[in-house]
Amino acid sequence: xxxEISNRLASLSIRDLMLVxxxxxxxxxxxxxxxxxxxxxxxxxxxxxxEAVLGVTIFERGARNVMPTExxxxxxxxxxxxxxxxxxxxxxxxxxxxxxxxxxxxxVISTVGPFLMPHVVSLARDWHPRLELALMEGKxxxxxxxxxxxxxxxVITACPHADEAFDRAELLSEPFCLLARADNPLAAGGPxxxxxxxxxxxLPLSEDDFPTETAPQGAHRAGMRIFRSHGLSIExxxxxxxxxxxxxxVPAFTCGELTAGGKLALVEILNRPVGRQIFGLWRRSxxxxxxxxxxxxxxxxxxxxx
Amino acid sequence: xxxEISNRLASLSIRDLMLVxxxxxxxxxxxxxxxxxxxxxxxxxxxxxxEAVLGVTIFERGARNVMPTExxxxxxxxxxxxxxxxxxxxxxxxxxxxxxxxxxxxxVISTVGPFLMPHVVSLARDWHPRLELALMEGKxxxxxxxxxxxxxxxVITACPHADEAFDRAELLSEPFCLLARADNPLAAGGPxxxxxxxxxxxLPLSEDDFPTETAPQGAHRAGMRIFRSHGLSIExxxxxxxxxxxxxxVPAFTCGELTAGGKLALVEILNRPVGRQIFGLWRRSxxxxxxxxxxxxxxxxxxxxx
DNA sequence: CACGGTTACGATTATCGTAAGCATT
DNA sequence: AATGCTTACGATAATCGTAACCGTG
Numbered sequence: 001x002x003x004e005i006s007n008r009l010a011s012l013s014i015r016d017l018m019l020v021x022x023x024x025x026x027x028x029x030x031x032x033x034x035x036x037x038x039x040x041x042x043x044x045x046x047x048x049x050x051e052a053v054l055g056v057t058i059f060e061r062g063a064r065n066v067m068p069t070e071x072x073x074x075x076x077x078x079x080x081x082x083x084x085x086x087x088x089x090x091x092x093x094x095x096x097x098x099x100x101x102x103x104x105x106x107x108v109i110s111t112v113g114p115f116l117m118p119h120v121v122s123l124a125r126d127w128h129p130r131l132e133l134a135l136m137e138g139k140x141x142x143x144x145x146x147x148x149x150x151x152x153x154x155v156i157t158a159c160p161h162a163d164e165a166f167d168r169a170e171l172l173s174e175p176f177c178l179l180a181r182a183d184n185p186l187a188a189g190g191p192x193x194x195x196x197x198x199x200x201x202x203l204p205l206s207e208d209d210f211p212t213e214t215a216p217q218g219a220h221r222a223g224m225r226i227f228r229s230h231g232l233s234i235e236x237x238x239x240x241x242x243x244x245x246x247x248x249x250v251p252a253f254t255c256g257e258l259t260a261g262g263k264l265a266l267v268e269i270l271n272r273p274v275g276r277q278i279f280g281l282w283r284r285s286x287x288x289x290x291x292x293x294x295x296x297x298x299x300x301x302x303x304x305x306x
Numbered sequence: 307x308x309x310e311i312s313n314r315l316a317s318l319s320i321r322d323l324m325l326v327x328x329x330x331x332x333x334x335x336x337x338x339x340x341x342x343x344x345x346x347x348x349x350x351x352x353x354x355x356x357e358a359v360l361g362v363t364i365f366e367r368g369a370r371n372v373m374p375t376e377x378x379x380x381x382x383x384x385x386x387x388x389x390x391x392x393x394x395x396x397x398x399x400x401x402x403x404x405x406x407x408x409x410x411x412x413x414v415i416s417t418v419g420p421f422l423m424p425h426v427v428s429l430a431r432d433w434h435p436r437l438e439l440a441l442m443e444g445k446x447x448x449x450x451x452x453x454x455x456x457x458x459x460x461v462i463t464a465c466p467h468a469d470e471a472f473d474r475a476e477l478l479s480e481p482f483c484l485l486a487r488a489d490n491p492l493a494a495g496g497p498x499x500x501x502x503x504x505x506x507x508x509l510p511l512s513e514d515d516f517p518t519e520t521a522p523q524g525a526h527r528a529g530m531r532i533f534r535s536h537g538l539s540i541e542x543x544x545x546x547x548x549x550x551x552x553x554x555x556v557p558a559f560t561c562g563e564l565t566a567g568g569k570l571a572l573v574e575i576l577n578r579p580v581g582r583q584i585f586g587l588w589r590r591s592x593x594x595x596x597x598x599x600x601x602x603x604x605x606x607x608x609x610x611x612x
Numbered sequence: 613c614a615c616g617g618t619t620a621c622g623a624t625t626a627t628c629g630t631a632a633g634c635a636t637t
Numbered sequence: 638a639a640t641g642c643t644t645a646c647g648a649t650a651a652t653c654g655t656a657a658c659c660g661t662g
Contacts, residue, residue, distance in 0.1 A: 006392040009399075010324060011651090015316035029617060042653045044618060049651095054395075055403030057593035060456065061617060063471070063661040067456050069593060071407030078395040085391055086312040089360075089384040093315075097361030101377030150366065150373050165369070165636090285636095287363035287375060317626090335642060348628045350643060355626095367642060369636040470662085590661095 012053055014086050017079045019046050020058060024076050028066050098130055100288050105134040105152040107143035111234055112156055112278055115253045116171075116303075120156070123302055127295060147281060154292055155281040167289060168279045169296035172253075172303040175272035179237065179255060180247040180265055187265035194273045238264065251276060318359055320392050323385045325352050326364060330382050334372050404436055406594050411440040411458040413449035417540055418462055418584055421559045422477075422609075426462070429608055433601060453587060460598055461587040473595060474585045475602035478559075478609040481578035485543065485561060486553040486571055493571035500579045503555075544570065557582060 022032040023043070033043040051057050058072035068076055096102045104124065108117055117135060124133055136143070136152060143155045148163055162168060178197070180186045186196075234255065237248045242263055252275075255266060280296035282289060328338040329349070339349040357363050364378035374382055402408045410430065414423055423441060430439055442449070442458060449461045454469055468474060484503070486492045492502075540561065543554045548569055558581075561572060586602035588595060 006320060006324070006389060006396045009392055009396050010321035011319060012392075013317060013319040014312060018312070018316060030615090039654050040617070041619085041655080045652075048618090054399040056399050056407060060589070060591055060593055062589075062591040064616075066617085069407055069456070070409060070411065070459075071402035074398055074402060075395070078391070078398055082388075082391050082395065083312060085384070085388050086315055086318075089381070089388065090312045090315050092380055092384055093360040093362050096377035096380060101362060101375055103376060105376065150375070153376075283366070283368075285366055285368040287366055336640090345629050346642070347630080347644085351627075354643090370641075372642085 009053060012050060014083070016046050016050050017082055019043055020050050021076065021079050021083060023047060023059060023066060024068055099128050099291055100131060100153060102130075103132040103134055104154065104288075105136070106154045106156065107136045107138060107146060107152045108156040109140055109143065109158060110137050111251060111254050112158065113137045116156060116278070119302060120299060123299055124295070127298065144281070147283065150283070153282060153286060153288060154295075156278060157281060158276045158278050160277055160279065162279075162281050165284055166281045167284045167293065168281045169293060169300060171278045171280050171296060171300050173275055173277050174254070175252045175269070175275040176249040177252045177255070177269055178247055178267040179241050179250045180267060181241060181245050182263055182265045184245065184247060184265070186247060186267055191268040191270045193270055197269070197274075249274060315359060318356060320389070322352050322356050323388055325349055326356050327382065327385050327389060329353060329365060329372060330374055405434050405597055406437060406459060408436075409438040409440055410460065410594075411442070412460045412462065413442045413444060413452060413458040414462040415446055415449065415464060416443050417557055417560045418464065419443045422462060422584070425608060426605060429605055430601070433604065450587070453589065456589070459588060459592060459594060460601075462584060463587060464582045464584050466583055466585065468585075468587050471590055472587045473590045473599065474587045475599060475606060477584045477586050477602060477605050479581055479583050480560070481558045481575070481581040482555040483558045483561070483575055484553055484573040485547050485556045486573060487547060487551050488569055488571045490551065490553060490571070492553060492573055497574040497576045500575055500577060503575070503580075555580060 019032070019036055019038070022036050023029060026032040026035060029040050029043050029047075033040045036043065038046075047059065051059075054075060056071045056075055057069055058075050059066050060069050060072075106117075106120065108120075113135075121133060121135075124131055134152075136146070138146075140157045140159050143152065143157060144159075144162060146152045147155045148165065156171065178186060178192065186192060234250060237250060240246050241248050250266075252266070252268075280292070280299065282292040282296075286292065325338070325342055325344070328342050329335060332338040332341060335346050335349050335353075339346045342349065344352075353365065357365075360381060362377045362381055363375055364381050365372050366375050366378075412423075412426065414426075419441075427439060427441075430437055440458075442452070444452075446461075446463045446465050449458065449463060450465075450468060452458045453461045454471065462477065484492060484498065492498060540556060543556060547554050556572070558572070558574075586598070586605065588598040588602075592598065
């Protein structure tokens with residue numbers, strides 16, 4: 001069996017081997033005991049225990065000095081390699097000892113990433129300066145699967161309800177506004193009344209805006225005709241708007257700078273009746289769940305402030 | 307400091323890491339506990355201890371399954387390497403676990419090796435079939451120094467008194483006989499009386515026969531003129547005898563077959579008044595001292611028997 | 613007698629198991 | 638209700654230190 005191999009050695013601790021190495025390094029029990037902060041007696045006990053466990057007498061105890069036996073020298077080489085390995089593991093552990101295991105893996109849906117991630121990153125750096133961030137963009141479904149499988153720790157998405165095993169926190173509410181060509185009459189007179197949406201032939205919303213089959217709040221209230229679609233990206237919507245003169249609902253923050261050199265216009269909708277909510281999601285069972293909750297709250301607070 | 311590096315990990319035992327690896331391998335605490343022959347509770351304790359010591363949460367405990375965190379996976383890689391190292395050390399220890407640490411290093415003086423070592427080797431193989439023998443020939447002083455320094459474990463020599471730190475056992479008594487050219491009148495009539503030695507111009511004895519300043523027992527009794535020398539080997543003595551016609555005392559067993567194709571003759575001396583004793587020497591502090599004593603006794607018994 | 617490691621034995625600490633607890637399905 | 642890990646707590650065992658004990662120079 002895989003474990004039977006070293007079952008005999010199981011009772012050895014790293015400390016035990018450090019003691020053996022110390023006796024070798026110091027050339028005697030007394031100085032080694034002092035260096036390791038242990039009594040000579042305890043040291044003698046532990047070294048004998050190691051020798052008993054290995055079945056090898058490592059040290060020959062002379063009248064005035066201690067020297068390793070031939071077999072002991074071989075064991076000491078192994079012990080040295082062993083302790084080197086332990087030190088390596090210690091260093092690796094140190095790097096991983098910080099919050100989130102030293103690395104926070106964040107997934108974000110494509111329509112949120114561009115405007116939110118810079119804030120999340122700077123917030124994370126304030127939060128834990130040494131934290132390494134691993135970012136990933138994608139669609140809600142893929143990110144959700146990766147979150148469930150433990151490939152990422154935090155997902156920022158627009159889907160209001162998710163896996164039962166996830167905890168979530170609302171990060172921000174993002175209103176929609178109307179994207180139209182600059183020559184469209186809608187673009188002329190500033191903010192428009194929600195009622196005017198009802199008469200428009202709007203392009204379908206992207207799945208990233210409302211990833212599941214949920215209708216957006218206020219959309220029906222506004223009387224819009226919603227065409228469902230999947231994967232209609234912002235970029236595609238922009239092309240359709242600019243080439244065919246359609247009007248289109250787009251997330252306001254995502255498209256804040258999307259005027260394409262004056263050829264397009266973003267029209268605010270009064271009272272913001274349509275919009276989407278953006279959530280942070282994480283596994284309830286994650287060891288970082290509490291910290292993730294605090295971080296999400298900080299993001300939320302930050303996004304409400306200027 | 308060299309030790310401060312992994313001081314934090316000192317309290318980890320190999321078993322602790324085996325437990326962690328088992329949880330990973332079995333995918334849960336319950337099966338891992340069963341495999342490792344421990345209660346689930348104890349396993350939970352130990353795994354948490356490891357996580358606390360490393361400062362890294364290795365496992366995410368879900369409702370129905372356990373999976374390693376990202377940081378945990380890195381730790382598990384280290385743990386696996388660690389346990390591999392432990393297994394290697396276990397194997398090395400197994401090879402060294404036998405008597406004499408698996409390898410008996412024997413030094414023998416040049417004039418004794420040729421006739422004694424074959425017996426010692428076969429006796430050792432009977433004694434401990436798996437024992438590896440490391441043999442070395444040399445002069446008494448060098449072997450004695452190596453014995454003192456721990457480079458060898460057993461020295462077979464002719465010097466009756468040695469370092470205070472050595473224990474010894476007489477292995478055998480070897481008589482001297484006279485080596486002469488076949489045309490020498492001494493070689494004619496079989497065994498000779500000891501008294502006849504007094505009148506001969508004998509070559510000096512080698513240091514290997516009487517390595518220190520000790521006069522050989524019976525030498526003065528026989529009235530011989532002893533010329534002291536160092537390093538006059540058997541081979542040199544044979545050449546001097548065969549080319550110049552000298553007579554020469556030589557150890558009987560060492561030179562038992564030394565008739566050089568009929569040109570030389572070995573003449574026995576009646577009552578064997580001159581000879582040397584061959585001893586086994588080992589450090590009193592050697593962990594194998596007791597076993598070495600028994601082995602020497604076995605050699606002694608064997609050499610007395612036919 | 614000084615030195616260095618070992619042994620005896622009592623005290624502290626760690627480890628472990630039973631059983632109850634808590635969260636999830 | 639069943640599953641799976643954790644916590645509480647008492648029992649057992651390992652570790653450790655003081656002091657007495659050899660064996661050696």
